[in-house]
Amino acid sequence: MRGKMCWLAGLLLLLGVQGGLAAVDGWVLALSWHPGFCAGHSDAPDCLTATVPRLTLHGLWPEARKPEEEDFCAVAPELRTLDRTNAWCRLPAQSVSRETSNALDGVMPGTAACLDRHEWLRHGTCSGLSAQDYFAMAARLATRAGNLAIERTLVSRAGASMTLEDMERSVAADFGPDRAPAFTFVCGERDGVPYLSEVRVSLTADGPRLFPAPAVLHVPAFRTTQSCPTDQQIRIDGAR
Numbered sequence: 001m002r003g004k005m006c007w008l009a010g011l012l013l014l015l016g017v018q019g020g021l022a023a024v025d026g027w028v029l030a031l032s033w034h035p036g037f038c039a040g041h042s043d044a045p046d047c048l049t050a051t052v053p054r055l056t057l058h059g060l061w062p063e064a065r066k067p068e069e070e071d072f073c074a075v076a077p078e079l080r081t082l083d084r085t086n087a088w089c090r091l092p093a094q095s096v097s098r099e100t101s102n103a104l105d106g107v108m109p110g111t112a113a114c115l116d117r118h119e120w121l122r123h124g125t126c127s128g129l130s131a132q133d134y135f136a137m138a139a140r141l142a143t144r145a146g147n148l149a150i151e152r153t154l155v156s157r158a159g160a161s162m163t164l165e166d167m168e169r170s171v172a173a174d175f176g177p178d179r180a181p182a183f184t185f186v187c188g189e190r191d192g193v194p195y196l197s198e199v200r201v202s203l204t205a206d207g208p209r210l211f212p213a214p215a216v217l218h219v220p221a222f223r224t225t226q227s228c229p230t231d232q233q234i235r236i237d238g239a240r
Helices: 004-013 017-023 036-039 077-084 098-107 109-113 115-122 132-143 151-157 166-173
Strands: 027-033 055-063 158-161 183-190 193-204 234-236
Touching: 004 109, 027 036, 027 132, 036 183, 036 193, 055 109, 055 115, 055 132, 055 151, 077 115, 098 132, 109 115, 115 132, 151 158, 151 166, 166 183, 183 234
Parallel strands: 193 234
Antiparallel strands: 027 055, 027 193, 158 234, 183 193
């Protein structure tokens, strides 16, 4: 019996693909263009000081075949209610190492508003990972994304405008034109002018381990169009 249990534990560990990555079908790495976010949320705790033009971590979202397995997995109803009131700093904090906490603070300014607690409750609980592994992986991905051509392009255009085609061309410089549609550019609108608020990167199930290898990018079936207009200049907010 003990031998069978050990065999089963070994099999589950193998299927987990380094801490549970096989529990999901794919991932979305959501990166905020921080000046764009703060232009519309100037009173947010992470926007009260000067903002630096860069992509920052919004979240890492697991994708599953069943929608109910993507959000708030095994989360008590009262915590869901609290989360939906945006009272995130009243949500329970998760235990992570000091190294991971520091890494997360470095790429996720939203920790000042307890965004990390919200992201864990809504998405991390469905990842198949511990909070330590989930946040360490998310911070690593955000750091790697900061070395991409799209980050450099956006920084160089901060305070000016560019087209969606320009942004997609920048992605293609790293990954080729066939993989560029794995990046979704999300825009808002102020005074009739579109502005960049977020960049979302769709990854395969083992994408977090291998990113930025082009092979781990994929275009999800649910994706239809970009939210940024194709026929207008898009504002890339700069430092404030």
